[in-house]
Amino acid sequence: xxxxxxxxxxxxxxxxxxxxxxxxxxxxxxxxxxxxxxxxxxxxxxxxxxxxxxxxxxxxxxxxxxxxxxxxxxxxxxxxxxxxxxxxxxxxxxxxxxxxxxxxxxxxxxxxxxxxxxxxxxxxxxxxxxxxxxxxxxxxxxxxxxxxxxxxxxxxxxxxxxxxxxxxxxxxxxxxxxxxxxxxxxxxxxxxxxxxxxxxxxxxxxxxxxxxxxxxxxxxxxxxxxxxxxxxxxxxxxxxxxxxxxxxxxxxxxxxxxxxxxxxxxxxxxxxxxxxxxxxxxxxxxxxxxxxxxxxxxxxxxxxxxxxxxxxxxxxxxxxxxxxxxxxxxxxxxxxxxxxxxxxxxxxxxxxxxxxxxxxxxxxxxxxxxxxxxxxxxxxxxxxxxxxxxxxxxxxxxxxxxxxxxxxxxxxxxxxxxxxxxxxxxxxxxxxxxxxxxxxxxxxxxxxxxxxxxxxxxxxxxxxxx
RNA sequence: GGUGCCAUCGCCAAGUGGUAAGGCCGCAGCCUGCAAAGCUGCUAUCCCCAGUUCAAAUCUGGGUGGCACCUCCA
Numbered sequence: 001x002x003x004x005x006x007x008x009x010x011x012x013x014x015x016x017x018x019x020x021x022x023x024x025x026x027x028x029x030x031x032x033x034x035x036x037x038x039x040x041x042x043x044x045x046x047x048x049x050x051x052x053x054x055x056x057x058x059x060x061x062x063x064x065x066x067x068x069x070x071x072x073x074x075x076x077x078x079x080x081x082x083x084x085x086x087x088x089x090x091x092x093x094x095x096x097x098x099x100x101x102x103x104x105x106x107x108x109x110x111x112x113x114x115x116x117x118x119x120x121x122x123x124x125x126x127x128x129x130x131x132x133x134x135x136x137x138x139x140x141x142x143x144x145x146x147x148x149x150x151x152x153x154x155x156x157x158x159x160x161x162x163x164x165x166x167x168x169x170x171x172x173x174x175x176x177x178x179x180x181x182x183x184x185x186x187x188x189x190x191x192x193x194x195x196x197x198x199x200x201x202x203x204x205x206x207x208x209x210x211x212x213x214x215x216x217x218x219x220x221x222x223x224x225x226x227x228x229x230x231x232x233x234x235x236x237x238x239x240x241x242x243x244x245x246x247x248x249x250x251x252x253x254x255x256x257x258x259x260x261x262x263x264x265x266x267x268x269x270x271x272x273x274x275x276x277x278x279x280x281x282x283x284x285x286x287x288x289x290x291x292x293x294x295x296x297x298x299x300x301x302x303x304x305x306x307x308x309x310x311x312x313x314x315x316x317x318x319x320x321x322x323x324x325x326x327x328x329x330x331x332x333x334x335x336x337x338x339x340x341x342x343x344x345x346x347x348x349x350x351x352x353x354x355x356x357x358x359x360x361x362x363x364x365x366x367x368x369x370x371x372x373x374x375x376x377x378x379x380x381x382x383x384x385x386x387x388x389x390x391x392x393x394x395x396x397x398x399x400x401x402x403x404x405x406x407x408x409x410x411x412x413x414x415x416x417x418x419x420x421x422x423x424x425x426x427x428x429x430x431x432x433x434x435x436x437x438x439x440x441x442x443x444x445x446x447x448x449x450x451x452x453x454x455x456x457x458x459x460x461x462x463x464x465x466x
Numbered sequence: 467g468g469u470g471c472c473a474u475c476g477c478c479a480a481g482u483g484g485u486a487a488g489g490c491c492g493c494a495g496c497c498u499g500c501a502a503a504g505c506u507g508c509u510a511u512c513c514c515c516a517g518u519u520c521a522a523a524u525c526u527g528g529g530u531g532g533c534a535c536c537u538c539c540a
Contacts, residue, residue: 026540035540036540040540155470158468204538231540232540233535263533264540270534272539314490319490322489357479361487361488361489363488368504375505440499440500441500441501453503454501455501456498462503464502
């Protein structure tokens with residue numbers, strides 16, 4: 001398997017530290033608001049990665065953190081006159097529910113900042129002991145970037161001298177402009193946590209390093225984790241700072257491989273609060289089936305920037321429909337789980353840095369070939385057996401085609417309408433039997449008014465939502 | 467201003483030295499009472515210029531045009 005390492009900027013053969021085992025850490029959400037499509041993309045990408053790693057025989061330990069200490073959370077809690085726990089529980093639960101609808105499996109570990117404070121204290125103390133951190137008169141603790149010769153190597157950045165000077169002047173007690181807070185002292189009575197360094201709140205970058213050390217790192221390995229992932233924007237400063245903390249405060253290098261997913265834009269513009277164009281996942285799920293969103297968002301390579309628009313989504317849905325139509329053709333037959341060349345090719349494509357386009361092309365070609373064969377006379381016993389196995393593999397490794405195919409095509413149609421449609425179809429069948437095609441076509445138009453199209457097959461008349 | 471990424475058919479999108487995958491849309495046909503679905507066939511020489519090479523979408527240099535990060539952000 002190969003992975004594009006966004007720090008070394010090259011595709012590398014993936015070799016875990018411990019044979020057969022992979023540790024993966026991904027920066028998860030700060031739970032102060034609803035998840036948007038960008039969160040969905042990230043969760044989907046790393047969900048796919050874990051599935052492909054598992055299909056390659058690896059035992060994967062996947063951790064994705066929940067940031068539940070944050071100034072934005074506190075602000076929201078104060079505004080709503082609620083506790084931060086009420087806020088974070090609400091959004092954490094919503095996140096899990098919504099990602100579940102996209103077919104994202106829960107990671108093995110979902111550590112929370114509030115439950116990792118001890119690990120953070122330990123790391124801060126180490127950094128103080130090693131002279132990589134310092135306390136200010138205000139009671140803050142900062143990481144001393146000048147003490148780390150490797151600083152900025154991760155994100156390949158060069159520091160501008162002018163900028164350096166300016167920032168130091170404006171912000172009082174830091175030694176260097178790039179220094180970042182490990183612990184922020186709180187004296188104004190707002191929400192804080194007790195610590196050996198006084199009451200305060202942890203710096204954002206700190207929690208990931210501390211959690212990784214606590215949950216994933218092993219004492220005798222060079223790297224704390226095999227793979228570290230997150231959104232492309234996190235490379236600097238977040239991952240740069242994480243890496244510095246771990247390098248200077250533990251015996252580990254933070255990660256062997258770095259993976260960064262591209263951004264989701266909406267109709268060509270970056271999602272942002274100020275533009276008012278955030279597309280929340282909960283709203284998207286009201287309009288689109290979760291699996292359609294999964295298919296669409298995963299349909300473009302994870303490193304590319306993704307431009308969300310409804311036309312592309314509709315085209316994408318048609319592609320997923322083809323998987324389900326084939327499932328309809330084979331409905332009721334059971335899978336014997338045999339090995340096929342298709343499976344090998346699919347895994348090979350996905351193992352090449354998650355080459356989804358090549359994978360989808362393989363799927364389309366497989367479907368097309370099977371349909372062609374099924375259109376000819378014969379029982380096609382082996383073909384059906386292999387195809388069922390192939391479809392099951394697509395479900396397992398990509399999460400496409402997991403639903404009942406008839407229900408899939410009826411997304412968003414309520415029970416009352418379904419009953420009406422069934423009644424109309426029966427009436428139409430009678431008209432068809434009597435060769436009264438005028439009446440039959442009239443009923444078809446009536447059904448079309450519900451946004452539903454009919455398909456007459458040898459097995460009877462089926463319907464799909466347009 | 468600094469750093470970096472990208473530019474392939476109307477649209478989405480693979481391919482990183484050996485002569486352009488796949489999907490959507492479109493056109494023609496098969497099938498169908500008619501449709502829908504399915505199937506078959508047709509549709510690009512890869513932003514521009516120069517260079518390296520027997521050979522370049524793929525490498526190098528120079529343009530042009532997008533985008534991202536440099537502040538919280540998936």
